[in-house]
Amino acid sequence: MSFSYELIEKYREFKGYKQDKQVCADMNVSTGNVTDIKKGRRHLTANQCIYLCNQMGIDFKPALIELAKEKSKTKEEKAAWEEVAKKISAACVAGLLLLTASITQVQGPLKRIRNYP
Template identity: 35%
Template structure:
């Protein structure tokens, strides 16, 4: 399954849409014919940046990661795909690090004078 199709599935789950036709209606600039091509991988059809960013916002996804994943999907050479894939991994690691830092700052941690910390 391609990344564009995975994004559509995420949107369908998030908005509890029961069909691709309803998903196509929810995505800016999308129609059921184009969505069908995305699903089948035909004509090199992918979501465009606006559509991918819309889905990212609706689903609470990191927009930078989404655009990099989309660029990887659209890349024509294996070398370009590898570069985009590497960048997506770096972004994912950064997001995890930031989330962990925020969690520690806002939730803190408590120590019960034992050797292990307990997160609040």
């Protein structure tokens, strides 16, 4: 299953829709367009991807990278997008580690409090 169709399916579940035509109405596209996405003949556009992500309240940036990987025409292009995704993930992990370390230094070590009668 393509990423484009997976995103449409997540949106449909998020909205509680039963039919593709309900999704099509929200996206202002034809049912044939969604059928082509299901069959892998077509992909979401960047704007459609952003719209679906925003409606579900999720970050659209990783979705755009996945969409770019899906649309890649060569192995080199797909590998380049995968490398971008890895670098972004590594940067996020490094940022979280730095944030955690700075919070730990500010709070200091935990101290045991004794209550004396």
